[in-house]
Amino acid sequence: MAPHVLLDQDLCYRALTGRDARFDGRFFVCVKTTRIYCRPVCPARTPKRENCIFVPSAAAAEALGYRSCLRCRPETAPGTPAWAGSEASVARALRLIEEGALDEGSVELLATRLGIGARQLHRLFVRHLGASPQAVASNRRLLVAKQLITETELPLSEVATAAGFQSLRRFNDAVRTVYKRSPSELRRGSKVTEAQASAAICLRLGYRPPFDWNRMLAYLSGRAIPGVEEVTEETYRRTYRLGDSTGTIEVANQPARNALSVRIEGAGPLPVRQIVARVRRLFDLDADPAAITAALGGDPIIGPRLTRARGIRVPGAFDPFELAIRAVLGQQVSVKGATTLSGRVVQRCGTPLAAARNGLTHLFPTPEALAQADLSALGLTTGRAQTLKGLAAACASGACELKPGTSLNTSVAQLVTLPGIGEWTAHYVALRALGEPDAFPTADLGLRKVAGGGVPIAPRLLEQMAEAWRPWRGYAALLLWTEPMLDPAVSSAA
Template identity: 55%
Template sequence: MNLTPDTCYRALLARDPRYDGRFFTCVKSTRIYCRPVCPAPPPKLEHCAFVASAAAAQAAGFRPCLRCRPESAPDSAAWAGTSTTVARALRLIEEGALDGGSVEALADRLGLGARQLRRLFLRHVGAAPVVVAQTRRLLLAKQLLHQTDLPITEVALASGFGSVRRFNEIFRRLYGRAPGTLRGRRGADRAPTRPDISLLLPYRPPYDWQAMLGFLGVRAVRGLEVVDGNRYRRTIRLGAEIGEIAVTHVPGEAALRVSIRFPRLDALPGIIARVRRLFDLAADPEAIRRALSRDEALAPLVQARPGLRVPGGWDAFEVAVRGILGQQVTVGAATRLAERLVDRLGDRLPEDAGVPGLDRLFPLPERFTLETVAAIGMPGARAAALVQLASAYRAEPRLFDRRHDLAETIARLRDLPGIGDWTAHYIAMRALQENDAFLASDVALQRALVVDGRRPTARGLLARAEAWRPWRAYAVMHLWHADAATASRPSLRRAR
């Protein structure tokens, strides 16, 4: 979308939901910034300034609107496709990289200098990294104040602030009031009424929830995760702590509702970031539709499933292990291997954990030995690949960090024993949110694009997919669904 001031103002007057999260309106007369769908009377054009992110608005001295609640907007993708470095940095900030770390440490992790990182952020996001991090913390705190009964002290901790005093100070400076006043009389500072935290995570519609549940459901590992009815649940582990998430669809709010049960409140930002990736909540369906619909074979598939997402994974190591387990076998066979692995090597939850139907955790990398992995019944070379993967991950905890570009990410993954091009792209697509990952050698993709009885070769498929960039991973999902819908005969296919 061409977001000129005139275009933004017309979207504001129409309260056009297609633009929600794509820009924010800074009202100079009130010093408030709003979403395009704000129900307040629209200001005059001369009183408006339009920015690409909430962080840019707050960096310019504007405070969030209490009516349209900017924290409820879908993720802004203004920077997407413009800077891979910024995308990687934003992901790390979302996970809490600046809650206890410095910009210098973040820049070093990205392989560049702090000054260069600040310049990139000002160019693509409109605000410095520390402002982006502070905005994320404040908007999460505001969401927790509105949607939960957590005490103020716990809201400060859960949203990434190091101290309640600092939280109150920043909140008062931005909003001109104490945090508890946003609640009125509804539990300003009392104990939560339930053991879990329930939040709405917005997305940009449409969203094909049934397709997401179907994908995750057939791959669900017994005891670790389950799809029951219209809900996805799984056990989670961060460090030494364990918990559970449950996710349902709330189409009327254009959001997913996630219920989080975890003993450490300061882990909440990282858990939310992982859930967003697992369910691909940052996707831009309109941009994907425009790009893929130019291909005559993909156009009807995109029209039939306009809200199709790329399912992610809770943990990159887990996705990588399951990618290796799925080499050259069916989805069902790969899932059974994963169940055996979890049953033999994964920890059992305590009986009093209170998680009905879920009693397993995915194995830690130190549990992977050649003897134990080979015992689940798989080829020796693949068992060795899993053991070497676990060893490499123990030695380098950032093994699955995204690199500067997709080619570098794939090359790094392919350096690992037992990981070829198909598995590397599978890991990049599901664990690292590489929208342009593409499994050119996948038999199901080739089968879905048969012309006159002839399948395209991997090289031919790669050439054709050049026109699908940077959304080739979504083309993979559409072709997998098309193949599954038309293939009624049993066949050997790779687990996806």
């Protein structure tokens, strides 16, 4: 199947001529005369209609033999939503690929993790993205590599590793094949700013406007884990540990570019692709505000709230285990109380940084450390402490895998088998930690009160009401939590 047959070619051309940022990442234009593919917001002169082919993903463009534009830089485009609302397996596969599932693993192993066959996965990718899973993974490695080459002074050998290439030779060959230049030639043609030339890695991650950055920071600020996270009026900072690499991340908004700037400082081999994937999930950068508004804007309960919260995103999590622990600590206590408890856990069980910076003092404890820790005298009930240790032990042993890519039903079913974790906690973890947009904790008292106009309705009735909000029930839940239109006391500790 030709990858461009999935799109209305004339409609895409009209969108291209309008340079509307809302279409950025929805499709890419391949220009026959130059053999280059661009974003629909590219500043270059609009090509003639007969010279354009429109494809649903950057990988599809490269599969047709086109190379990426050096002006609009497709590597900074928002994530392609061609699969959104169409095939959940493709969505989960893309999340796993972003975190490097095919850098070392096989398509067969990826398909097994998704519970489908390799041939079926291949067919779904070609249908929705116009390229195979391997082609998508290869494209993501190349785009990350290109961004690191042109925006940083990271040694090229480290660029290759950070982008997910298994050898420097494969990295050189792939770059030369696609861009017709060697990595060093690409770097000579780039303009690296003084900030980018520092020891830190600075990248831009695109999103679709509008983006309510202030609302996002306000939500994260009240739930920031002391010592691990810090939120100011303009930035989000945190520590991280991924494999053998530890360090800090700082994220700020660049609204003029419709992008977030991400500054990474760390020791050890920097897992840039994994960090980027986690930051995208943390700030919900792949959300499509237009699609969410189309689905929820006309609802009598959610619509008015959405109007007041244009650009809303579901605050995610950088570390799913960290968020799951935070969710358990938040059971039946206030947001402030859960924050205090999480700070105590970090002080007792976390790893101190060699040099504290900007209020960041610790790495969050690993599942292994927390499973063996003494949690007495932290202000936790015996049951809550046992739930924390049980969750940590399950994650340490692999019995509970908190990884994006598992279906919502499977994730919830897995979590509720652990003592002390019910449906509310499981859905909350799925929503924020695993990036499931349709997660919806129907037992939440705050949601039931707001949906009932101040009087709690039965969970079953709320579940029936929420059917109209699929597959964006998670956004509806966040709007009900943060835009109750009632007395401020009617709120949730979420």
